[in-house]
Amino acid sequence: MTPSATVPSANHLLGLHGRSEELTAVDSLVERLRTGRGGVLVLTAPPGLGRTALVDYAQAARAPLPAAELAAGTALPQEGPILVCVDDAHIWAPAARAALAAELRCMPAGRSVAVLLTLAEHRPGADEFAGLPTLRLGPLDDIAAAAVFDRLTPGPADPVVRAWLIREAVGNPRLLAALVAPLNPAQLAGRSPLPDPLPGGEGVLDAYATRIDGLPGGARALLLLAAAAEEHEPDGTGADLALLLRAGGDPAWLGPAEAAGAVVAAGGRIHFTHPLLRRALLRRAPLARRRAAHAGLAAVCGDRLSGLVQLACATGGYDARLADALVAEATAPRPHAGRSDALARAAALTADPALRTDRLAAAAEEARLAGDPVRARALLARTGAVPAHGGVHRVRGLLALADGPAADAREALMAAAALLPPEPARRALMGAAEAAWAMGDAAAYLEVMTRVPVCADDPSLEAYRAGMCAVLAGRTEQGHDLLRRCLGDVPRTGEPTGLLRAGVAALVVGEVEAACAAGARALAAVRAYGPEVLLPRALEHLAYGELRAGRHTRARAHAVEGLGAAHRIGQPNVAVSLHAVLALAASVEGDEEACAAHAGAAAAGAGPHGLTQPATLAVWAVARADLAAGRPGDAAARLAPLVAPGPRGGHFAVRMLAVPCFVEAAVQAGRPADARRATEEFTLWTAATADRLAPAQLARCRALLAPPQSAASAYESALAHHDRVPGEFERARTQLLYGQWLRRRRRTREARDPLRDAMVAFERCGARAWADRSRGELRAAGESVAGEREPGPLAALTPQQQRIARHVAEGATNREVAVRLSVSHRTVDHHLRNVFAALGVRSRVELSRLLAGEGARPGRDEEITAHL
Known part of the structure; x- marks a missing residue:
């Protein structure tokens, strides 16, 4: 020792x-x-x-x-x-x-x-x-591995290089250090391509290989065949045992290999116990033996592409015929990941630099479609500095659209369109338009869409292009007619991109149920046929459509699934949008903490990448939570910049949708002039849109602003509009406001029906905070609510006194309480004095402590009764 x-x-x-x-x-x-x-x-x-x-x-x-x-x-x-x-x-x-x-x-x-x-x-x-x-000890996760990488590289490192080395190290810090060590500053900074294969790590790989060093030669030969066979298999699927036996492997040696802990055999396939063990076997085998194993597998592969991949592994140098054969096989219906691998191997066999770049760009695009942005970026990095290659720019732009500043994505895709043939140029321009939409730049969106060539061979796409151009140019009626043509193809098409486009068109014309139908079909198509890259986007579109339709619980479920898919596939921009959807759902359900957390996540991601749409939705969500909690002043302050025209405004496609919420907040906060201005613009928008809910919301806005003698009929008119369209949550909000208005005018008996209907509807929607507001109003109108009894010291107070006491205990001034409850300042003074008398307290501080369960009486210097 x-x-x-x-x-x-x-x-x-x-x-x-x-x-x-x-x-x-x-x-x-x-x-x-x-x-x-x-x-x-x-x-x-x-x-x-x-x-x-x-x-x-x-x-x-x-x-x-x-x-x-x-x-x-x-x-x-x-x-x-x-x-x-x-x-x-x-x-x-x-x-x-x-x-x-x-x-x-x-x-x-x-x-x-x-x-x-x-x-x-x-x-x-x-x-x-x-x-x-x-x-x-398990492998490091990506966050911890990134911290190790940053410690290993004192200078700036390219994010693509960083991500690729972290993946190659598979969570092994010692291997990561060994892979970083041989690279020069230019390679780490992305100015020079990384070597392929990466040098370094031999010591770590040798340590893994020691578990098979004592095995007989036959067992090691079988394991080498298994390691070579996985070159043409999807990650994690192992090697086909029957193929190994056809290539000369002896099944008698499988037992010793399993006993050594090297592999596990299950379901006719062999799986290595660790990916680094497989890599160590291939790295340590002499070149001649390794190529012989690949050649032997190529001779017995039943699938042509698998055999070509094995031949590529057995080949040294360039081989034009083999490269062409790989490209010919890299087509549908093969999975995108397999196509990417075949194209990358074809590029490695190609001597001509321009053709090699074409094939690397195509391989990167297939990797992107497979939901593997790290590999896609690594493949693009092998192209080096290619300033005028449309395919490279297009893939970079599409990757940035999912994980990068929207403005960068737009510029890359516009540059790609200028270099590409007509059909791929059209797809690049559609991506650039999507980036402009995410930025909230209506002028840029219109500019890009006008550059998209006429799609004579695709009537649905042409109707979408022309319709969106007409709407953005102010020809709303013509645009809506064109966009409705896209919806006619929804039942007949199974192509996810077209279905997602139809869903957008449906939302623009206000056909929310059609948008949900298109989103559901798109999601089903992606699940069945791919591409994997569209899964988070399909879930986002469906969740947003369900949110607009008032199905908040279903929207949340799809958004949660989409958020997990976005993180798994590497699409943080989509994750930002899904956080905004979840914030909106939480604002309905009354979970303020969840609403704030999701809105914060959306804002944190939207800011650096210039994503105006999710940023707008996140602010709207927090404002709606403020309204539900009785803070109309905060809600109005948040929404005012978003609903106003000009550079400080929100997203052009969301701005009008938030106006009814702003009008309600502004009226309750004592800002009727702002509410009137917003309502005037909302009136024009309602006349131009086909959104079926807009007339009911407009009638509600007018009721909020109506003089006392006509307000009741205005509310009745709004409810009549609601009766003709779906949207239970919005109808309940109108009922709540109507009930509040009636109760404020001491028409308590009349107030109970709309308040009761609102409470029940909010409960059905899962809108807990809104249901609580309705319940409190119903109690204040003199009706006891089944199963409801105010616990603790407030039990002896009237419902109105209870509400005032709670607001004051939270720190609100009398004037703020008056605004929240739509009563006069004098009414609050009167009720608060009665609260103090009933509870035996002498100050706001003492009231706060009583409700917090402290019960201790403050000293005389803490009393602020004089400020009532």
């Missing part, structure tokens, strides 16, 4: 990133030792994941306790306190391991000796330490 004064090295400390659970476990072991108690912790992990880093950490953290490293065959110390470290116990002789394990199991609880022991995984017979407290 040797005393240790180990200081963790910088490289070892890299392995501590993302290891909070493991560090907590080590700290707990050391802390037990400080209190005179012993313990054991076994850390197990494949090579390179940080076992030794944690041992170094423990030795540095144990001060002032002594520490020692235990040599093989040495007994544990009898007295402590002492921290004993046993790193890589798997390399000990079996007898020494067994003796140590037996001693650890019978170590007395009062013995002040702590043992930290590390083991590699998948070693045959490594069960001596079974039953002892064990923690398995």
Whole structure:
């Protein structure tokens, strides 16, 4: 046993990133030792994941306790306190391991000796330490791996290079350090292409390969065939055992390979226990043997593309015929990931630089469609500096549209369109228009759409193009007629892009149910046929349509699924939009905390990337939550810039949708002039739009602004409009406002019916906060609500007194309470004095403490009764 004064090295400390659970476990072991108690912790992990880093950490953290490293065959110390470290116990002789394990199991609880022991995984017979407290180290997640990468690269690194190296390291910090080390600054900065394959990491790969070094030659030959066969298989699917046997593999050697922990056989396929073991096998095999394995597989592959991929792996240098054959096979109905792989291999076999760039750009596009932006960007990086290649610019623009500033995406796609033939140029321009839409730049959107060539061979696309141009140019009626032609193709088409386009057209003309139908069909088509890249977008379109239709619970479910898909596929811009949808859903459901969190996430992502639409939706959501909570002044302040024309306004397609909410907030906040101006513009928009809900919302706005003698008939007119269209949530909001208006004028008996109907409708919609508002109004109108009783000290107060007391306890002034409840300042003064008398309190501070459960009376200096 040797005393240790180990200081963790910088490289070892890299392995501590993302290891909070493991560090907590080590700290707990050391802390037990400080209190005179012993313990054991076994850390197990494949090579390179940080076992030794944690041992170094423990030795540095144990001060002032002594520490020692235990040599093989040495007994544990009898007295402590002492921290004993046993790193890589798997390399000990079996007898020494067994003796140590037996001693650890019978170590007395009062013995002040702590043992930290590390083991590699998948070693045959490594069960001596079974039953002892064990923690398995998994690979680093992408966030922790990124932190390691940033520590390894002192200068600026290209994001594409960063993402690709992190993927190649598969969460192994030691391998990541080994891959970064050989690269020069130009390669790290993205100015020079990365070598393919990447150098470095041989030491880590050798450590993985040690588990098969002792296997017989036949077993190693079978494993090499399995590693080579996975070159033409999708990731994670393993190798076909029948194919290996046709290529000469001996099934008798499968058992020893499994016993060594190298592979697992299941369902007629062989899976390596770790991807780095497969990589180590291919890297370490002599070139001649590796090429022979690929050639043998190529001769027996039943699928033509699989055989061509194996031939490409067996080929050195350029081969034009083989490259052409790979390109010819990289077509539908093959999956996009397989097409991307075939095109990338064809590019590697192509001598002509221009043709090689074409094939790399095509491979990148297929990777993008497969939902793999990291690989797509890595393939584009191999093209080097290609200033005038339309395909490269198009893929870069589409990648930026999903993960980058919208303005950058628009410029890249416009540049691509100028370089591409007509059909791909049209697709690039449609992408540029989508970027302009996300930016909220109506003029830029119209400019791009006018450049899209007439689509004579696609009537639906042409109707969409011409219709959107007409609407943005102010020819609304003509535009709506054209856009409705897109909807006629919804039942007959199964192409996801066309269905999503039809959904947008339906929302523009106000056909919300048609938009939902198109979104549902698009989602079904993507699930059945792909491409994977459209899954988050399809879920976003459907969720937004359901939100507009008032189906908030269903919208939330689809948005949650879409958010997970967007993060998985690498589409943060779509994730931003989905956060905005979830904020809107939460504003209806009354979950203020969730609304604020999702709105904050949307704003944080929308700002840097210039995404005006989700930013507008997020503000609208928070304002609606303010309204539900009785804060109309806050709601009006948030919405005023969004509904006003000019550079500070919100998104051009959302602005008018938020006006009814603003009018309600502005009227309740005492800003009737602002409400009238917004209503005037909303009147013009309602006349031009086909949105079926707009007339009812306009009637509600007019009722809010109507003089007392005509307000009741205005509300009745609004409800009559609601009766002719779907939208239960919006109808309930009108009923609530009508009931409030009646109650404020002491027509309490008449107020109860609309308030009761509003409460029930909000409950059906899952709009808890709005239902609570209706319930409070109903109580204030003199009707008890079944199952409702104000708990605690407020039980003795009238419903109106309860509401005033709660607002005051939250810190609102009397004038603010008057605005929230639509009553006079004098009424609030009167009720608040009665509240103080009924509760036996003398100040606002004391009222706040009483409602918070404190009950303590403040001193005289805290009393502010005089300010009532």
